[in-house]
Amino acid sequence: MKYSYYALFTTNNQGRIEVTFPDLAPHVATFGNNLPDAQRMAADALVGYLLTAESLGIKLPQPSSFQDLTPDSQQRLIPIEVDTKSN
Template structure:
């Protein structure tokens, strides 16, 4: 299931603190804004997985307008989206053997160049699926 919750990012020296106003107790931080956003997504995803597993009732996400007026000058809002279906699939991380048909010349060239066919296919699928 896809969820959208706003995070508040607040700079603190060389890192950003991250909190979720609708989900007290879900806090994290990151070194730099990009790391903070990655950590926010991980923290939110982990929390929501536990909530789903426990059949907890989740609060309705606040709107931007509800939250923006309560921000401090240094704080900023960032909408974080997580898809627990994808997170669960990654956590299972089960490998499945699939048969693939390739032209013989590609197989021979790949072997000659030391290409790992499984890793190459996984990279291509991740790119195609925007993962």
């Protein structure tokens, strides 16, 4: 199944990029050493959680729209799209 959830990317004090999914908090979080790495890690963390949720029958929340989420000036809001059927 295809999913798309927004992720918040925040650079921490060590220069790493922390990634959280507001709609799936506190269940899905990761980090990367730079933006491409953080995006790859975000997709991996998201698909891992979604596969687990599907197998356990956990009801997933509807993804928020961009307008519903309010990142601060230090954050980037990026949609992460995954397909659990390709894993």
